[in-house]
Amino acid sequence: MPSDETYVSQILGVLSAEPERVVLSWRDRTLTAAELTALVRSAAQTLHRQVGGDGGDGAGAVVAVLTVTNTAPTLVLRYAANLVGATVVHLHTTNAVDPADPLAAGAKLKILRETGATHLAVDAENLATARELRERLGAPLVLVALGDLGPDVLDLTTGDPDALDPADIRIPPDRPAVVTYTSGTTGEPKGIAFDFRARNGFISAGLQMRWRSVYLAFLPLSHSSGATADDSLASGGSVVLLDGFDPGEALRAVARHRITRMLLSPPQLYLLMDHPELASTDLSSLQMVTYLGSPASPERLAEAVKVFGDVLLQVYATSEAGFVSMLSPAEHLDPRLRATVGRPMPDWVRIADPDDHRDLPPGETGEVCVRSPFTMSAYVAEPELTARTVRDGWVHTGDLGFVDGDGYLHLRGRIGEVVKTNGIKIHPVTVENALLAHPDVVQAAAFCVRDRDRIEYLHAAVVLREGGTAGPGELAEHVRAAVSPKHVPARISVRDALPLTGVGKPDKARLAAEADG
Template sequence: MPSNETYVGQILEVISAEPEKVVLWWHDQTLTAAGLGVLVRSAAQGLRRCTEWSGRTTDAVVAVLTANNTAPTLVLRYAANLIGATVVHLHTTNAVDPGDRLVADAELKILRETGATHLAVDGANVASARALRDRLPTPLVLVGLGELGPDVVDLTAGDTDAFDLDDVEIRPDHPAVVTYTSGTTGEPKGIAVDFRTRNRFISAGLQMGWRSVYLSTMPLSHSSGATADDSLASGGSVILQDRFDADDALRAIQEHRITRMLVSPPHLYLLMDHPEVGSTDLSSLQMVTYLGCPASPERLADAVKIFGQVLIQVYGTSEAGFISMLSPADHLDARLRTTVGRPLPGWVRIRDVDDHHDMPAGETGEVCVQSPFTMKEYVGEPELTARTVRDGWVYTGDLGFLDSEGYLSLRGRMGEVMKTNGIKIHPVTVENAFLSHPDIAQACVFCVRDRDRIEYLHAAVVLREGATATVADLADHIRATISPKHVPAETTIRTELPLTGVGKPDKARLAAEAGS
């Protein structure tokens, strides 16, 4: 791409071919391609004028505080990135639930840490934005789409015709978007992705060859936002929902003829178990991508029967981006359903956790990634960045191994491996054993330490509807499937599992409850 062009320009160019086509649905509102183009360009011009007033043209950082899965979230990001400004998503660190809101102190910390110069808001968040602005020692300009008050710059007043992309120069290595992680391994951290990487994301949409109709139920501030970009770049459209709800999702699939979805494995299970899934027309679906945490190989076999050959598993991290993919065809092979697919050649190395030498096929070590989609840095964390990115390789903290065919299998996080009953146990091994039982819908295995710091294996499971398995039955199953030493010291049967912000079972919470 030319130095002044971004992924946003590519999207606007593609959708301009059909100006009357509806490209966005949210709540009871719609936006055509022409309407989206006008909004983005006028907001970009208004924002550029606003940055010139404040003297922050070259280093503008626009924090976005809007109801997450709405058109303004996309429009404001597109407008800011179109003029080369950095966007910081402020609403949530949750990659699964758009309604999960950060508390004010956390939002304030992000504004300070990123050096935000502008705060882009909608009507529902303008009062919160004013409160945040008043707590900051440095000036922060409030901007929005429409008349939100005398102290909020109306970006829709920008002159679309006055915006000239040739006047904009964008450095490819300049941060385009900063997204904060859920903080499941510590304090939330800002992960910066530069324009070069963000531009690469869009290439898949331009090469896809089919127009996707994307149902977005996960936050646009995270992976779902990149998928929305990709879908628009295919000449398609995006349907936005406030959160995942199986009833609403099934209705949308049938009503809008959805071709593409992005879900977490727990969401996939809820769709599979819904009483109306069998009577819903799912024939439009061409791509059901699940990500965030490992899925049950047995449940995936059932999912193939329900949805057909459309399932795609994506393994990635916030720091490393896309790592590997399990294709629809791979889902037909029971052995491959235990893996997270194949990374592209040269992208992944498995390294010994102690001396960092490369491990041979079949041997477990830390998953390290080098690809075009890795992060630029942790914002304000140079030492942590240096520990995580070494010689161009991102050290993910995930444990796994590559087999002789190049398929990657995960064995949990480095900090989750525990030693009990005299052996090292990877929780994911026991989880998969639980999930192979016909009565189990979900399973989570975790470590609980007593006062003497002795580690014990615990498990929490959710039964399928109508199932009758007892804890004793499940212990016998683990004993026979793996070994007696892998039977948890305690197993609890629950109606649901608590989830983290990335849709994974919340092991820290379960361990705290078990130890209390």
């Protein structure tokens, strides 16, 4: 494909081959390839009249999208805005796992101001909120929608889908295409901008696929699930949208729609494995079950291989670095490799000493640094933070890990999570994996708790399998035998569930606060 052709144009080119094929399903509604294309092109043409003019492009236009996340408008509005060179900002949620977790009004206002939004794209469910935001913003903001929502909202469906030729719009590859806000697990949510070069390059995988995926999307389209939807459409496949993750509903959707592809977090994978409907569900259509967001338990992955077969795909990615490494389905069959996050692409990863930033040899743990075509371009309105995070083209992830002699990457948690206790530095993931190796444990989190004298202690929280009887004493002895006496947490609590962050990881800050309280 021409290097100056956007990922949206490439998707629309694939859709044009079979216009009557159903490509998008949600809430008992469907769109064919022709209907999806017409919506995108009509909306793009209307936007272009607004922001581009004759022969221009969407330079300077920023379209904030405030829609029910896992519905067709979320995709259509992003495609339309990006097709004319405008930047898209997702405004509904910073949660990469739960699409039903909305941002507060104050956070929405901050994002609108910070990104310089010129347009606010809404649906009927969010219209009242959009009008309130426009009033409070104190700056010009054009409301737009896919339909007639009132005289103060521009109806994007009134455009002529045949009047716009995307080839006439020249979009610089370094222009921001999409801004996604992080969940703020390490501080206030931050906008992460990815340019058109990264977005256009990512779609190449879908264009080269030899199979048509039917993608079940229950993670929010505003985050990585949206890129997976793009990839699936580019493969000539289709997308089935659910409002959120419910293990029973997901299993039923797999059988009903003959799903071939899913994207989920490790805790969600465990919930599927433990669900009572699993044994009676036809999973034969599944060809790719991708999990990402947090390290997975090698022991639970061994169970997952037995349940799902040769279809598991682990992706290690971060909000800032994008895709980093992958563990293939075949590699999941090797017990040694299930403790890794796969092999990075050649020359994409270096392991640096967190203190002096020198490169570390294989086997030594340091900060994972990434340089690839898919890394972020900048934090929005945060030049100093951008400069600290991206140095000489390398994104410093804050993740700790090492590369072994065979080139596989092992993660050891976050730099700030290392606990200095019992005279040694303990990586929580080591203790978590030991706990997860106990037959009664299905989820585990190890974290640091500091007393009034700032002395650090390792604590852990676990969720037991149904019928599990292991108590703190038994689990402590298990860790002692599996790792060492010094790795035994000062306290182990058994909980009904672990609190999760917006990216599906155990919320260790909350666990530590509850333990401290």
